[in-house]
Amino acid sequence: MKHITKAALLVAALSASACTNPGRFGAGADGAMAGSVADPASPAYFQQAVGDRIFFAVDQSTLSPEARDILAKQATWLADNPEYTAIIEGHADEQGTREYNLALGARRASAVQTFLIDRGVAPHRLRTVSFGKERPLEICSEESCYSGNRRAVTVISAGGMTS
Amino acid sequence: MSLLRHLTFALALLGFAQTATAQSGGPLRIEITEGVIEPLPFAAPAFQAENSGAGEFARTIAQVVAADLARTGLFREIPADAFISTVTNFSSPIQYADWKAINAQALITGAVATGANGKLTVKFRVFDVFSQGQLGDGLQFTGSTDSWRRMAHKVADAVYSRITGESGYFDSRVVFVSETGPKNARRKRLAIMDYDGANVQYLTDSSSLVLAPRFSPTGDRILYTSFETGFPRIYMMDVASVGRQALDDQPGTMTFAPRFSPDGNTVVFSLESGGNTDIYRMNVNGGSRQRLTSAPSIETGPSFSPDGTKIVFSSDRSGTPQLYVMPATGGEAKRISFGPGRYNTPVWSPRGDLVAFTKQNAGRFHIGVMRSDGSEERLLTASFLDEGPTWSPNGRVIMFTRESQGANGAPALYSVDISGRNLRRVTTPGAASDPAWSPLQK
Numbered sequence: 001m002k003h004i005t006k007a008a009l010l011v012a013a014l015s016a017s018a019c020t021n022p023g024r025f026g027a028g029a030d031g032a033m034a035g036s037v038a039d040p041a042s043p044a045y046f047q048q049a050v051g052d053r054i055f056f057a058v059d060q061s062t063l064s065p066e067a068r069d070i071l072a073k074q075a076t077w078l079a080d081n082p083e084y085t086a087i088i089e090g091h092a093d094e095q096g097t098r099e100y101n102l103a104l105g106a107r108r109a110s111a112v113q114t115f116l117i118d119r120g121v122a123p124h125r126l127r128t129v130s131f132g133k134e135r136p137l138e139i140c141s142e143e144s145c146y147s148g149n150r151r152a153v154t155v156i157s158a159g160g161m162t163s
Numbered sequence: 164m165s166l167l168r169h170l171t172f173a174l175a176l177l178g179f180a181q182t183a184t185a186q187s188g189g190p191l192r193i194e195i196t197e198g199v200i201e202p203l204p205f206a207a208p209a210f211q212a213e214n215s216g217a218g219e220f221a222r223t224i225a226q227v228v229a230a231d232l233a234r235t236g237l238f239r240e241i242p243a244d245a246f247i248s249t250v251t252n253f254s255s256p257i258q259y260a261d262w263k264a265i266n267a268q269a270l271i272t273g274a275v276a277t278g279a280n281g282k283l284t285v286k287f288r289v290f291d292v293f294s295q296g297q298l299g300d301g302l303q304f305t306g307s308t309d310s311w312r313r314m315a316h317k318v319a320d321a322v323y324s325r326i327t328g329e330s331g332y333f334d335s336r337v338v339f340v341s342e343t344g345p346k347n348a349r350r351k352r353l354a355i356m357d358y359d360g361a362n363v364q365y366l367t368d369s370s371s372l373v374l375a376p377r378f379s380p381t382g383d384r385i386l387y388t389s390f391e392t393g394f395p396r397i398y399m400m401d402v403a404s405v406g407r408q409a410l411d412d413q414p415g416t417m418t419f420a421p422r423f424s425p426d427g428n429t430v431v432f433s434l435e436s437g438g439n440t441d442i443y444r445m446n447v448n449g450g451s452r453q454r455l456t457s458a459p460s461i462e463t464g465p466s467f468s469p470d471g472t473k474i475v476f477s478s479d480r481s482g483t484p485q486l487y488v489m490p491a492t493g494g495e496a497k498r499i500s501f502g503p504g505r506y507n508t509p510v511w512s513p514r515g516d517l518v519a520f521t522k523q524n525a526g527r528f529h530i531g532v533m534r535s536d537g538s539e540e541r542l543l544t545a546s547f548l549d550e551g552p553t554w555s556p557n558g559r560v561i562m563f564t565r566e567s568q569g570a571n572g573a574p575a576l577y578s579v580d581i582s583g584r585n586l587r588r589v590t591t592p593g594a595a596s597d598p599a600w601s602p603l604q605k
Binding site: 061082087092095096097098099100103104106107109110111113114127128129130131134135136137138139140141 | 185214262345346347349372374375393394395415417419420435437438439440461463464477479505507508521522547548550551568569570572597
């Protein structure tokens with residue numbers, strides 16, 4: 001149990017870096033990751049050429065054939081680039097209560113984690129987090145947006161795990 | 164807020180002889196359970212200022228009292244321009260005929276005095292106009308001038324209680340999540356305010372995502388979920404000092420959906436590990452966790468019964484989220500929701516008889532209530548997205564989040580009576596979600 005002062009909180013917030021802290025939702029909304037897409041060992045290549053995200057059906061965490069194809073490529077890339085670790089973010093659309101959607105996002109992130117481990121990625125290189133419905137990419141209230149928000153995003157970073 | 168928290172209110176009966184109230188028509192009374200359609204008309208003339216410093220307080224305190232009563236939907240304020248009599252002295256006899264002529268069934272009079280060291284004294288009386296008598300004894304509150312709104316709420320609580328026979332809920336606070344920014348980059352921070360939206364104060368900055376604060380049974384602490392490590396974790400905050408601590412810190416897991424037990428010593432919450440979410444309990448001062456559910460389904464949203472013996476929660480073990488009740492130490496759970504749709508966020512009422520919940524059905528969201536055995540389900544609201552009910556201290560009103568639809572959609576706080584009437588938006592400075600109502604303040 002630690003007591004945290006307001007000052008300590010501020011320092012922690014300032015020291016959080018862009019790609020390692022899922023609180024910034026990694027490669028989600030805006031940011032391109034470092035490096036050039038032309039460099040197969042770069043985070044940019046992972047994000048754009050390999051594909052850093054997969055999508056889910058309503059209230060489901062099962063992996064579609066398309067999702068499995070992308071995740072297989074992610075596993076290969078992670079095998080080729082052992083210096084990288086990944087945080088898998090699970091997300092839900094807005095049609096659900098906050099707490100249930102947190103749990104649902106965790107199911108989705110865990111499905112990805114299990115797949116990657118089955119494909120040989122060392123468990124210690126992977127962590128999961130759920131944002132529930134808190135971090136939508138698409139903002140309309142229609143299925144065209146919901147389908148883009150029901151996702152799991154694999155956010156990679158060089159080096160070890162943060163807390 | 165610390166000023167308010169450290170205030171103690173002196174409360175005294177005024178030493179006036181009480182007039183008999185029981186007349187041929189019976190005493191003034193609203194029976195809430197019978198369903199009030201026509202609000203009871205009342206007059207609350209500006210209170211008397213007993214010295215020169217008290218003038219502004221005398222006016223604004225009467226306004227807050229009147230607003231509290233009118234906001235319930237059970238009372239209707241008669242505007243001052245309709246008055247025939249004016250009250251010029253707190254001790255003068257009431258001209259009942261003048262108040263009866265404008266159909267004021269209840270009359271509230273009061274007087275305010277300022278004293279040394281920033282003290283404020285408020286006294287009031289309630290009259291049953293048609294029975295021509297005083298309703299209960301006069302009362303007097305003393306506090307600091309900073310707390311004038313609390314004293315007004317206490318007057319209104321006393322009036323409400325005398326006329327309805329139930330305890331009030333006006334001297335209470337609400338903790339909630341204040342939201343800013345666009346829908347795809349929302350910033351959230353914890354805020355606390357009076358139940359009517361006044362005196363907003365922020366408890367955290369917006370540097371980390373925060374969700375679903377919950378008051379302790381005495382209102383001095385708040386449990387909430389924060390992403391400040393990057394991962395959802397439960398924290399407990401002391402409201403007065405804003406100091407906080409992480410309650411559970413096991414890497415690789417998420418904790419969320421916390422609530423206090425009725426004695427304030429235990430927290431019940433959801434813990435996710437390996438994609439599976441179950442319900443646990445632990446002592447708020449630390450110690451080992453006790454696992455209460457063990458299923459591959461999602462178990463979340465636990466809430467204690469007021470006697471502390473049972474927990475209601477939601478689970479999708481049947482395929483969709485439904486409500487279940489289990490012993491507070493775990494064990495066999497009994498399903499209580501059976502209607503169409505998905506049920507989440509159950510909250511046991513402070514009276515113990517009802518469970519409020521969020522229901523999602525046919526593309527709409529509802530706030531509803533059912534008896535704790537699952538019978539007599541009633542939906543109180545319907546919209547694109549209503550969720551997260553919280554009970555008023557007397558169990559008569561529910562506050563919740565209503566989020567509007569579309570790219571510019573944003574959440575706001577609303578309240579509704581458990582009758583389903585009196586739907587109102589609660590004033591907040593900006594977008595707001597996840598309200599939690601405090602107990603009545605001491």
